[in-house]
Amino acid sequence: MAETMKDITSPRRPDGPGSGADRPAVEMSGIYKSFSGVPVLQGVDFEVRAGEVHALAGGNGAGKSTLMKILQGVYSMDAGEIRIDGEPARLSSIHDARAAGVGMVFQEFSLVPTLTVAQNVFLAAEPMGRLGMINDREAVRRTREVFAGMHVEVDVTARVQDLSTAYWQLTEIAKALAQDARILIMDEPTASLAKHETEALFELVERLKARGIAIIYISHRMEEVYRIADRITILRDGGRLFTKSLKEVTREEIVEGIVGQKIEGELEYKERAPRGTREVLLEAQGLNAGRRVRDVSFQLHKGEILGLAGLMGSGRTELARILFGIDKLDSGEVRLHGRRVDLGNPRDAAAVGIALIPEDRREQGLVLDHSVRDNLLLPLLSRLKAGPLISDRRGNELARSLIQRFSVKVANMAKPVRVLSGGNQQKVVIAKWLGTEPEVLVMDEPTAGVDIGTKSEILDMIRNLADEGKGVIVISSEYPELLAVSDRVVVIKDGAVLTVLDRGDIPDEESLQLAVQGV
Known part of the structure; x- marks a missing residue:
């Protein structure tokens, strides 16, 4: 690496002829790409200037990630031209x-969990010693510099699998920065970050801009786009809809451009039946599990949406894993309809009517190389038996009905689920567990990494499930979404219940943030 991380992040404008924010760092012209005959990109033009943050937006399946993977050399284009710093570029790898x-x-992590943070940051670019051996000490030193430049503290000698999802994302960012990139693509970089980590990332982005690095920023979060971006390009159905300065386009125009129609009221709370009229469906009493879940008690009523709020590492996900039988209880009990249930494993939980939509759909919710059909049917195989065999006919009928019911966009359900957009992958995870007809649905970050249209669909789905009498527990770091659907919010801190708030007692997002911080 030509420069240290300190050099990379220090404010410095590019110098020399033709430098500055008006100089195109990347020009992509007439880009076409199809998969198995299905067009994904159809003549897309896109450019980003040096020293610019250019937001790239669009619905799930619009072609954003595909366009960027062509620029990254992951996919080859069928037609078109790419120029970098004015010169034609052939990016075959x-x-x-x-x-x-x-x-x-990447939005989906590309790390090796069993390697350390430093080893991942310099994977395939390891510093070498005099005898041709990998210099791990130098890799550790350089990685510490990278994170120091990001203003993030992390044990760079720790294995990635032992860290939280937030640090996986930060390691991805550090890995890209360590390559001395002049063009940096960020695909949903804050999806797993806490608020203070997001702020540190934004400060880093500003320093990179000042040095003339071109940044392509893919995000579904409008507040982030307006905070960090200079221009925005919206893709729809594989084509470019428009490119505009953020100063010239309203939030409503962006949303309508992404979705294709106006969406009103998706983040507004809708009054529901009083809790006192509903029976207690699920009750947790004194749950303890290691350090992350400490004496947690709460009730979930039939037809209620219960939000779980807390900072990253507060124990929200660990509580969800306990309710689905993944993690074991040290003490305490869970009751369903007043009767104690044994949640020794996920099969036990599913048998009594509890389902979990996990935090990470790609790692925990899907078998990526299996077909959409097979993923949908995994929890439902017992229903498809015809004697000792599985009925393909019944399976195909059930898979088609789930695809239709949950509006999964897929041309052929025999295709691997990994080729679907993030939003449609999430719909598959939700559909397969709702196909089991659970009484209690636990949803951990159900709208992470999905476009605003799919987000609206999922929030409406949650409301409809509660209206049908199901109990829904929603974990979300997106407080506006949590407030849009929750009847009550359980605030968790350091593995314990800090407070339980009725939705009517939370006037705004800031009030919930203060409650989460214990103020």
Whole structure:
């Protein structure tokens, strides 16, 4: 690496002829791409200037990630031209893109969990010693510099699998920055970050801009786009809808451009039946599990949406895993309809009518190389038996009905689920567990990484499930969404219940943030 991380993040404008924010760092012209005959990109033009943050937006399946993976050398384009710093670029591999100064922070993690943070940051670019051996000490030193430049504290000698999801994302960012990228693609970089970590990332982005690095920022979070971006390009159905300065476009125009129609009221709370009229469906009493869940008690009523709020690492996800039988209880009990239930494993939980939509759909919710059909049917195989065999006919009928019911966009359900957009992958995870007809549905970050249209669909789905009499527990770091659906909010801190608030007692997002912080 030509420069240390301190050099990379220090404010410095590019110098020399033709430098500055008006100089195109990347120009992509007439880009076409199809998969198995299905067009994904159809003549897309896109450019980003040096020293600019250019937001790239669009609905799930619009072609954003595909366009960026072409720029990263992961996919080859069928037609079109790419120019970097004014020169034609042939990007046939990630190595070609890296040599051209392109780095990408993927929405789906590309880390090796069993390696350390430092080993991941310099994977395939390890510093070498005099005898041709990998210099781990130098990798550790450089990685510490990278994180110091990001203003993030992390044990760079720790294995990635032992860290929280937030640090996985930060390691992805550090990995890209360590390659001395002049063009940095960030695909939903804050999806797993806490508020203070997001602020640190934004400060880093500003320093990178000042040095003339071009940043392509993919995000479904409008407040982030307006906070950090200079211009925005919206893709729809594989084509470019428009490119505009953020100063010239309203939030409503962006949303309508992404979705194709106006969406009103998706984040407004809708009054529901008083809790006192509903029976207690599920009750947790004195749950303890390691350090992350400490003496947690709460009730979930039939037809109620119960929000779980807390900072990252507060114990929200661990509580969800306990309710689905993944993690074991040290003490305490869970009651369903007043009767104690044994949640020794996920099969036990599913048998009594509890389902979990996990935090990470790709790692925990899907078998990526299996078909959409097979993923949908995994929890439902017992229903498809015809004697000792599985009925393909029944399976196909059930899979088609779930695809239709949950509006999963897929041309062929025999295709691997990994080729679907993030939003449609999330719909598959939700559909397969709702196909089991659970009484209690636990949803951990159900709208993470999905576009605003799919987000609206999922929030309406949650409301409809509660209206049908199901109990829904929603964990979300997106407080506006949590407030839009929750009848009550349980605030968790350091593994314990800090307070339980009725929705009517939470006037706004700021009040919930203060409650989460214990103020």
